[in-house]
Amino acid sequence: MTKRIDMKGIGKSFFATRALDNVDFSCVSGEVHALVGLNGAGKSTLMKVLGGVISRDEGIIEVNGERVEIAAPADAGRLGISMIHQEYSLINELTVAGNIFLGRELRRNGPFLDKSEMARRVKQQLDRFGLDLDPNRPVRELNSGEKQIVEIIRALMSDSWLIVMDEPTSALSEEDKGRLFEFIRRMKSEGISIIYISHHMPEIFGIAEQVTVMRDGKIVLSERTAKTTEDAVIKTMTGTELDGFVKPHKDIDGNVTLSVSTLTKPGTYNDISFDVRRGEILVLTGLRGCGAPEIAKAIFGLDADYSGTISYGGKQLKPGRGPAASVRDGMGLVTENRDKNGILPQLSVRDNIALPFLEKSVRGGIIDGKRIDTLVNKAIADTSTKTSSPDQEIRFLSGGNKQKICFSRWLDPDLEFLILLEPTRGIDVHAKADIYRIIEELSERGVAILILSYEIDEVIMLADRVITLYQGSPVSEYTYPNFEKDQMLSDMAGVGQPH
Amino acid sequence: MSDAAVSPRRTFALDGLMLRYAVLVGLIVIASVGFSLANSNFYSITNVGILLRSISVLFLVSMGMTFIMLTGGIDLSVGSNVAFSGGVGVVALTTTGSATIGFICALLAGMAIGWVNGVFIGRLRLSAFMVTLATFALARGLALVIYDADSINVDNAAFLWLGGTSWNNLPVVIPFVALMFIALSVLLYRTTFGRNVYAAGSNFNTAFVLGRRPERSVVWIYVLSGALAGLSAIVTVGRVSSGQPWAGLFLEFDAITAVILGGTALSGGRGRLLGTILGVLLYGIIINGLVLTGTNPYLQSLIKGMILLGVVLLDTYTQRGKSV
Structure with missing residues (x-):
């Protein structure tokens, strides 16, 4: 029936x-x-x-x-x-x-x-x-x-x-x-x-x-x-033709910002080594469970339980040094779960943006509100975030705009290294194009960027270099413009890997 | 969203906050007028002074409680801490004869209890309710031991000055509370510490990942609440010219009620000190008015309980309406 x-x-x-x-x-x-x-x-x-x-x-x-x-x-x-x-x-x-x-x-x-x-x-x-x-x-x-x-x-x-x-x-x-x-x-x-x-x-x-x-x-x-x-x-x-995002051409010959060597956490990731240079976008990709988010956590100082070394700006990082030390040294992180650990829901757009670099706007122990307003207004404009005002509570914004704010808080000129976990998860096409543009602008400014993405088209669109992972182990590495989509997909799916 | 649709929202957000304060001011006026009609003494200058002095301790403790509730926490130990830090201060005073040492010891004792709360809650991530319920009993026990369960008379004029002295009809503690309000407002709105209070309360995980060290902020917030309990202890001793082992009884209840009345969200992250000041005023006027109109004292606790339940009910429902 x-x-x-x-x-x-x-x-x-x-x-x-x-x-x-x-x-x-x-x-x-x-x-x-x-x-x-x-x-x-x-x-x-x-x-x-x-x-x-x-x-x-x-x-x-x-x-x-x-x-x-x-x-x-x-x-x-x-x-x-x-x-x-x-x-x-x-x-x-x-x-x-x-x-x-x-x-x-x-x-x-x-x-x-x-x-x-x-x-x-x-x-x-x-x-x-x-x-x-x-x-x-x-x-x-x-x-x-x-x-x-x-x-x-x-x-x-x-x-x-x-x-x-x-x-x-x-x-x-x-x-x-x-x-x-x-x-x-x-x-x-x-x-x-x-x-x-x-x-x-x-x-x-x-x-x-x-x-x-x-x-x-x-x-x-x-x-x-x-x-x-x-x-x-x-x-x-x-309603209009989709704003196509075209990756601009660039030469990557800057210094190594971050260097990871033989990073291993048994059962999670295994023998991971890579460098990220100034202005370079390195993308780690694989299936869920490929270990990339855990690698990011180790780099950002959220996990001490690994062997191998992570060097940043030439200095070896202490395992589990905590996010406060990472942010102080010019690292940023956009988490994969906005609502869990990306936004501060009841706080204003202004507070959400200004928080990581608040100390830089302090004069004699007191926050300089005008300076904050200038920074925040610029960040909102640069990311084309749609909000009624910087006083708006962030929880009233759409997913795409929340995500843009998670980015805009890292636009500070002292940022040198940015980790992005699933940067466009659950957001619409328009917001996606904006986010891609922000990522490219940051890398042109010399920020080294490490991205984890599970979406193959996004990987190819953004990356200067790609490392495919399967169950925590690196499979192969691709350099722009030699991205072979089919080969990457079979790397991720473990084709040819021993059982 | 177009720009045209944008501006009303902003005024609406401001209205939410302003509306709350307007309602509180309105209720304060209604309550004062009501009680002054019922008892002609209510509006005398002397009674206003007495009223403000009687709630000066509640002002201090409630401002500390505001910081804590903004982080989504609670401090049940403040009342006991007032008795404990008062005991330490009074014993230090009577032993050394120095008012300065007495002050410092009272403050440090209050901060010590706050620090214990803060470490268990901020660093070890235990439930604020449970930790401060424990220190609620613990600090009261310490106070009873220090005092040997009996009050100690104090006659040191310097030590009694803050809580006991009046300029004409104005108790000195009133301008002192006003100064503390200004200082704490600057701390909450104009310093990184204050921003970290809101960040820790809105989303502890995000604050942590952004490198704001919320675990550390929380420790200091409880220490601040402890310091305000220590100050309150000095004021309390000054008011009655003696140290009492049962000082500050049910103070945590009054403070929590006043803070919630003032519009601070139970879940943390939202609220302002001005709201708490208005909340304390309204609550103080109602309680004081009940005494002056000769209401059965046994009924007072019942009325306090009804106020708390009513405000929580109202807030929860208006909040639910907004979040849908």
Whole structure:
């Protein structure tokens, strides 16, 4: 039996902002419907209306032609609509089956839980979709990809037929992505309908039947994927031609800023050696678990548990010397998780930018507010960060603008070495181009830059030199412009590596 | 976001802060008028002086508590610390006869308790609630031992000056509190230390990665709170001309209530000293008014509890509304 849901003429305003404007959106069972748009285009608002999280101002929702009311998340659940969020809502201490049956546990005699029956039913579902996962494992032992599977299975087992996935691949390794896409194909053939929110064109054109693009609260394109192209979608998303980022040419002949020699941490990374010169961009790449973030931590003084040496400006660094010493010596770090350790949410944009080099604006023990304002205003302009004022609390900004602020705090002229972990994770195309431009400007100024990136196109676009890693060991090194994408991908995937 | 959509937001943000203070000032006026109608003595110059002096200790302790709550912490030990550092100061005074040594010993004793709190909370990352609950008992125990559970009379004029002297109807402690407010405001808003307080409270991990040494800032913040408890001890001894082993009882409760009343976020990172000053004033006026209008003293604790619960409820709900 095919099912369909239609949202017709949906409108929603927040004060003066028209977040959704006469939006029509529908979904048919057995299909993947991709929903794309820049941050703030209205995708999340539309999905929150569908999920009963926020109320709409106008419009109607129909399931199979019959009008329904979705006033609360419970209503959406009853209609078979489930949302899978980027942050998982699983309880770490319970098992896979325990999580899936949470709140509607099966009982044997009276109050006692029938754990084996719950595990058996979960196993049955997992087998049905060809997934290999032990229902009795505690969730705390699972990786992101497996947790996501548990979330989806939980939705399916509570009779959901429409599943909304918000950026499902943002925290997944290549291997987990492949498994997720296979899972999605199986769900389609079982008549499940999926709304797939993503920025990744290859993913969308790989699995979706229909693609809808939102911009400024309106639908600007809704088309079968077979009848449109990646470029057309990108173009409608931004409204203009995508600002192409072209890597400028440069010669790298400066002094060595950072030198790493035979760096080893057993089980994490192994025999890593490289130099980074002034103005050079070195990119470490691999799959998740390749050890690159841990190498960055060792360099920044956050980890003392390694052997080998790290020299900076000709001097050997003391293991675990702490970030305060690193920043004092002109090192900077942009972390991979903005919200966890990148921003100070309740503080102003000004405080977020000025913090690392605050001491330089102190006169006689007192902070020179004017000097700070000058620096901050310049940083905001240089990074084209969109904020209403430097007094704005940073938590109200979009992901892309938050990330720009994480960069702009390191624009100080004394910065010599910058580490970037996944510099464009979870941000839209426009912000990405800005971030690439900032990185290039820093390197032209002579800053040595070490980047960890998992996105091969980004690696090739930014790097002067690339080192591929597989399970903590270096595979090979590439120098601009001799980047062979296919070879890099097989390095990362461990092709030809012993088992 | 276009520039046109931008400016209203800024005024709105300012309104949030200003609104809070406007409401507090309004409530202060309403409470004063109400109590002065109920009791004609309320508005006499003498009573205003008495009122301000009676809450001078609460001003000092609450300002220290503001720094701590801005880091997302709490200091339950301040009341006990007032008794302990007062005991150390009074014993040092009576032994040596020197008011200066008495002052210094009281301050150092207060800072010592603060340092213990700070090291366990900042360096060893234990829960502020648990650590200061322990020192709450520990400092009170030390005070009882020092005093041998009995009060000690003090007649050294220099030692009693800060808490006991008045210029006409103005107790000297009032300008002293005002000076401390200015000094602590400069420290909080115009120095790197102050910025580090906000950074540690907003996101400890980020502050650490940016090289701000939040673990070190937190130690000094608790030492500051301890120093203010030491000062409060000197004021307390001056007010009653004796050192009391049960001084500062329930002071931590009053301070926490006043700070929250003043708009400092329970989660840290947001709040200002001005709010705390207004919070202490409003809270002090209500408590003082209840005494003057002859309200059953047993009811006072009930009313204090209701105020705290009400403010926390209000803040939590308005905050939840904003974050959606």
